[in-house]
Amino acid sequence: MTDETKRTLRTILQTAVALAVALPAIVEASGIPASLPWAAGALAVAGGLARVMALPAVQNLLPGWLRTDNRGRP
Template structure:
């Protein structure tokens, strides 16, 4: 799998996890002011998952096709 494809898949997974965490806050209302907290939660969770997926401990548990290469991990 190409490195660019791997990065895209990882980003999509992280965004879906963030949106899933914020879904209870986003669904009840559709107005912008009421959903601002939900968007904040989604961004915070996605950022946390992104950071966690970059750690070597989590890398060991990821499938081989989703892991970052050793040279990519050193540059982060």
């Protein structure tokens, strides 16, 4: 895998996690009721993704260049 591909994949993953973290604020700011089924589902998935990505076990499974801790980084 080329360095450019790795950077692209890392950026996509980081963007997805950032959106997952920001989604509750986006829903609140937009005035959409969080109790709507699609909004509640999206918030649940976003929260779950953010929690799972923060688990040490998941961090250990990720290649070094995708980890958010300092292990495996140059």
